[in-house]
Amino acid sequence: MIRVVIADDHPIVRAGLKALFSIEPDIEVVAEAATPQEALEASVRENPDVVLMDLQFGSGETTTGAGATRTIRALDAAPYVLVLTNYDSDADILGAVEAGASGYLLKDAPPHELINAVRAAAAGESALAPVIASRLMNRMREPRVSLSSREIEVLEQVGAGRTNQEIAGTLFISETTVKSHLAHIFSKLDVASRTAAVSVARQQGILR
Amino acid sequence: MIRVVIADDHPIVRAGLKALFSIEPDIEVVAEAATPQEALEASVRENPDVVLMDLQFGSGETTTGAGATRTIRALDAAPYVLVLTNYDSDADILGAVEAGASGYLLKDAPPHELINAVRAAAAGESALAPVIASRLMNRMREPRVSLSSREIEVLEQVGAGRTNQEIAGTLFISETTVKSHLAHIFSKLDVASRTAAVSVARQQGILR
DNA sequence: CCGGGAGTCGTCCTTTCGGAGGATGGGTGC
DNA sequence: GCACCCATCCTCCGAAAGGACGACTCCCGG
Incomplete structure (x- = not known):
């Protein structure tokens, strides 16, 4: 049983x-x-x-x-x-x-x-x-881009509509670092803007 | 029964x-x-x-x-x-x-x-x-913001990650007009940025 | 032990976005 | 006819975002 x-x-x-x-x-x-x-x-x-x-x-x-x-x-x-x-x-x-x-x-x-x-x-x-x-x-088969957990954390904030400055505040890092993470995210997801990044991440199930 | x-x-x-x-x-x-x-x-x-x-x-x-x-x-x-x-x-x-x-x-x-x-x-x-x-x-109690169909159209493009210029191109309007629509959208949704607008619109079921 | 990725921070510069303000024409409703 | 909303267009300007460098730790795996 x-x-x-x-x-x-x-x-x-x-x-x-x-x-x-x-x-x-x-x-x-x-x-x-x-x-x-x-x-x-x-x-x-x-x-x-x-x-x-x-x-x-x-x-x-x-x-x-x-x-x-x-x-x-x-x-x-x-x-x-x-x-x-x-x-x-x-x-x-x-x-x-x-x-x-x-x-x-x-x-x-x-x-x-x-x-x-x-x-x-x-x-x-x-x-x-x-x-x-x-x-x-x-x-x-198709080696999916994998974002680091920190990058996902940043991207979630972006998806919630926060600015880089606000994200820096809530994550306790400098705005420069946020932009650095975003630059990596953009290149990994092959996009050019934060909104596009969020859109792609949603499609791929990285974000809900 | x-x-x-x-x-x-x-x-x-x-x-x-x-x-x-x-x-x-x-x-x-x-x-x-x-x-x-x-x-x-x-x-x-x-x-x-x-x-x-x-x-x-x-x-x-x-x-x-x-x-x-x-x-x-x-x-x-x-x-x-x-x-x-x-x-x-x-x-x-x-x-x-x-x-x-x-x-x-x-x-x-x-x-x-x-x-x-x-x-x-x-x-x-x-x-x-x-x-x-x-x-x-x-x-x-709080008369809900209702976006015009054109505004929703613009916001969908924003949610797909397009820039104002691209949106202007696909909708056959000038970039100025796109910005104008966005300004209205922002004030209706009470937000300050495109990503925040998308976020709020999603929460309220305006966007999928 | 050394390379490399991740995370952190910085500067300089360009582009884009968004705010403020106004203007025009076309509908629709009263 | 007037008011109102919508869509369209404009300018000027400050703030935010993004690109392009470099550089420092920490830690993991070859």
Whole structure:
């Protein structure tokens, strides 16, 4: 029997997952969590085989889904974590994999794909949704520009409409440094202006 | 007995809604639809009391959720349509109301709110999620900025990362005019730069 | 141990953007 | 006909952004 914890802030999604798993004789939902904290507590308490983890939780949460994944994976006899989310942005996928997720599924996936992924995860295998898999393939094939974390940080501020001066202020660096980062970003993304950089970054899933 | 049709492209969400309604003795799910087209067909065939309609359907759909809502509301003995979606952007809300929806709910709403909304809709009443209601109140209180179609056109170009000169070229106007439009946009959105304008416009659902 | 990338800071210079102000013509509504 | 909004165009000017140099740390991997 595969023991599963569901972590998602949408009651509807939790009910849906429970309903889907209730049909499967070898899968049992042992706990539900509406916040990352609850997910961690449930993982410690129930010691499940698999945790289904959403990445986006409602505002007001201190921890993110990725953060919770990282913490859970650091437990003794840690359960496998399957990330289940709406978006397939590169940043999210990479963040999830980095945090130790053994699978990445989209919420519009057909149920059987989900069930298979749970079984695969419980067996210690990796399970990526086909969409995600092909996305990663593309990334490998065409060596994607990768921005450093600092550069992404700067770019996020730009996307929020801040000026270089303001960005310098919030990141505690000089305006010169901000412009330097931006120059690197521009050349990496092959653009000539901040707005174009934001636009391209959005398309490539670097920014949300 | 309230007869309900569920239209959502996520199997998980459909399962969740079905599970939630199965507990209620007076609500019956008579059909599920994974596309706007199926939603219309089911509405004609089953003649339900209420249609639960998602606004976002997977890519590749010709009709949108709002379009399907409009069509369904034009039927003889049309069912009431409850819009159920993830986002609360102004554009979405207004579009849904305009299309004839009698309610607007968010997917992270607590189940009882959802159930109540279905009963209210079946009785011909309007049901807005509290979050949405207060949003509309704010809108009324603070007369919302509305950009002219030309201004939106310019702002889209800005969001795509084009310079004023490029925008002038593609829209066949002088750069001066572009700047003039932008000046109006800035004052309407109460921002000071193009990137901030794009950011605010995105938040308010003016831009995608 | 040395190279190179990342992050930090600087200067000088050019271009672009945005603010302020005004002007014209064409709609639409009352 | 008048008011109002929109789209179009203009000038002048200060501020912001971006390009082109160089240079200093730190740290990782060959």
